[in-house]
Amino acid sequence: MAEKLDELRVYQDSMSFWKAVAAILKRPGYRRNRKLAEQISDANDSIPANISEGFEQGTDRSFANFLYHSKGSLAEVIARLRESALIGLITGAELKQFEAQGSHLSRSLGSLIRYLDESDFKDRGRFRSRQRQRGSEKPMRKGRGTRD
DSSP: OOSSGGGOHHHHHHHHHHHHHHHHTTSHHHHHSHHHHHHHHHHHHHHHHHHHHHHTSSSHHHHHHHHHHHHHHHHHHHHHHHHHHHTTSSOHHHHHHHHHHHHHHHHHHHHHHHHHHHHOOSSTTHHHHHHHHHTTSOOBOTTOSSBO
């Protein structure tokens, strides 16, 4: 598992998606349809934000829960972009590109969720830091939780 958020491929992909969506929201058509733009922007912001917040959680189950929220926000962005295409704010080709990128990101989120569900580590990140601290202390006795 990655030690830093930026090492997660799914986070990198979410930021690429975020940038692409944020770029189209600068178009004049979205300035005229502020409610739709705000809905897309809020959901778009939620995708990487939930990955980031989940990464800092103490258990795999908690992290996976935040990833589910990211997946839901991603689905909302795609749905709103479909509305955008229907009213002519983006082209059909642009929509297909966002759908493809969104589908890839959704599968990646799903894969990470499955991995976390299977590993179900209860002490994310803290185990390694304890091991590093122990490197300079007396070793633990085998099979016991006390020091010599």
